[in-house]
Amino acid sequence: MTSPQDGHTLTELGHPPSQPGASVLVIACGALAREILHIVNQNGWTHLDLTCLPAKLHNRPEQIPAAVEAAVLKHRGAYGKIVVAYGDCGTGGQLAALCKRLEVTMIDAPHCYAFFEGSARFAAHDDEITAFYLTDFLVRQFDAFVWQPLGLDRHPQLRDTYFGHYTKLVYMAQTEDPLLDDIAHECATRLGLAYERRSTGYGDLPSWLGTS
Amino acid sequence: MSDEEDDLILADLPDDELVPQMFDDLYDGLREEIEEAVNILLSRGWEPYRILTEALVGGMTIVGKDFRDGILFVPEVLLAANAMKGGMAILKPLLAETGAPRVGKMVIGTVKGDIHDIGKNLVSMMMEGAGFEVVDIGINNAVEKYLDALETEQPDILGMSALLTTTMPYMKVVIDTMAEKGIRDDYIVLVGGAPLNEEFGRAIGADAYCRDAAVAVETAKTFMARKHNQVTHAD
Numbered sequence: 001m002t003s004p005q006d007g008h009t010l011t012e013l014g015h016p017p018s019q020p021g022a023s024v025l026v027i028a029c030g031a032l033a034r035e036i037l038h039i040v041n042q043n044g045w046t047h048l049d050l051t052c053l054p055a056k057l058h059n060r061p062e063q064i065p066a067a068v069e070a071a072v073l074k075h076r077g078a079y080g081k082i083v084v085a086y087g088d089c090g091t092g093g094q095l096a097a098l099c100k101r102l103e104v105t106m107i108d109a110p111h112c113y114a115f116f117e118g119s120a121r122f123a124a125h126d127d128e129i130t131a132f133y134l135t136d137f138l139v140r141q142f143d144a145f146v147w148q149p150l151g152l153d154r155h156p157q158l159r160d161t162y163f164g165h166y167t168k169l170v171y172m173a174q175t176e177d178p179l180l181d182d183i184a185h186e187c188a189t190r191l192g193l194a195y196e197r198r199s200t201g202y203g204d205l206p207s208w209l210g211t212s
Numbered sequence: 213m214s215d216e217e218d219d220l221i222l223a224d225l226p227d228d229e230l231v232p233q234m235f236d237d238l239y240d241g242l243r244e245e246i247e248e249a250v251n252i253l254l255s256r257g258w259e260p261y262r263i264l265t266e267a268l269v270g271g272m273t274i275v276g277k278d279f280r281d282g283i284l285f286v287p288e289v290l291l292a293a294n295a296m297k298g299g300m301a302i303l304k305p306l307l308a309e310t311g312a313p314r315v316g317k318m319v320i321g322t323v324k325g326d327i328h329d330i331g332k333n334l335v336s337m338m339m340e341g342a343g344f345e346v347v348d349i350g351i352n353n354a355v356e357k358y359l360d361a362l363e364t365e366q367p368d369i370l371g372m373s374a375l376l377t378t379t380m381p382y383m384k385v386v387i388d389t390m391a392e393k394g395i396r397d398d399y400i401v402l403v404g405g406a407p408l409n410e411e412f413g414r415a416i417g418a419d420a421y422c423r424d425a426a427v428a429v430e431t432a433k434t435f436m437a438r439k440h441n442q443v444t445h446a447d
Contacts, residue, residue, distance in 0.1 A: 092377055
C-alpha cells in the first residue's frame, strides 16, 4: 500500500484508496492514516485497503456522518466489506446510527485518544476531565488543526477563553520520537498547560484492524 | 479599515448612525468602542434597557445569524461576545435600578465531567440580554448541584450544556432525578451543546434542544409565553 500523504494533505483532502484487488476497505479519519498504513504494512495485511476523509472534519463533527456515508456508498461496489475507522468523534451517536443503518462496523470508542490508549484504560481516568489530548498526528498538525481554527494565531487573547479550565496537555505518543515530544511540550507551553507524555503505541487499533 | 474610519469619533455621530456603528463594532469585537458608545447613549438619556435591546442585542443578532450561516466562526463570535460583555457590565447595575422588565429566570450549568463553557456563557449572555435573570452555576455540575440551585433559585428554566459525547448522557440523569423527586414538570428544561440534536433532547425528556444561543432565547421566550397563558387560563 502506498505511503501516507503529508499531514497537510491528510488534514485538508484525505487519502485515496491505493490497493487494487483488496477485499476490505477501511474508511478512516485522515488523522489515522500513518498509523493504519504502518500497522497494515507491518502485518502484511494485503486484503486491506485504506481511504481517508479529511482530518479537518473533526472541527465540524456534524459533517462526519454525511462524509462517511458518501464514502461508503461510493466504494461499496468495489469491496467485499467496508469498515469505518472512526470513534464517535463528537457526532453524538449519529455516526453509530449511520453505521448501523449501512451495516458497517466502526470503532467502539468516543474518539482516537481513547482507542490509542485502550478504551478501558482511558475510561478509567475519570479524574482527567481537565486534560487536553494530542496524538502524534495532532502534535504534527497542531497549528493547522488547533491553533489556527481556534483563531489563536489572530487573537491570542482568546486562549484562556478556550483553555482556562484545562490544567494539562497529555501527549499520547504512538511512536518514540524525541522531536515530537519537544513539539508537544511546546504546545503545552503555548496553551499555558502542564505537560505529560504518555506512551500508548497504537492501543486497540491493531486488534480492531485485525478483525476487519 | 480606512484612515477615515480610524478617525471616527463616536460622540459626533447622531443616534441613528451611532447604533449601526455599534453593530459594526460588535461584529468586529471592539470592546472599548462598545463601552464608549454605551456611555454616549446613556449620556444622551437613553434608557439602559433600550441600549441593551436595540444596540447590543440587535448587533449580536446579526453576529448570531452570520455564525449560523457559516460567515462568522467561533473566534469572531467570542470577540463579539466579549465586546457585548463590556457594554453589559455598564448596563447591568443600571438595569436593576431602572426596573427593566424581567422575562423569566434561568439556572444554567455544564454537566458533570465537562469543563466546556463557551456555548453556555454565550447562552447566559444572550438570555440576560433578552431580559432573563440568569444564575450560572458553572461547569462540571453533579445532579445534586442542579437540584440545590433549583431549590434555592426557584427558576422558570433549567439549562444544561455539554460538549462531549461522553458527558451528554448525564443530562438524562438530572432529568430522571427531577422526575423521581416529582419536580420535573415544575421547570422548563432546555439542553444544548455541539454533539446534541433534537432527537437526543426528546429521548432524555428535555422540553427542547437549542442549537445555538439565539435559538435558546427564542425557545425560552416561547415556553415562558405558554406558561403565562396557562396561568392566565387557570385563573
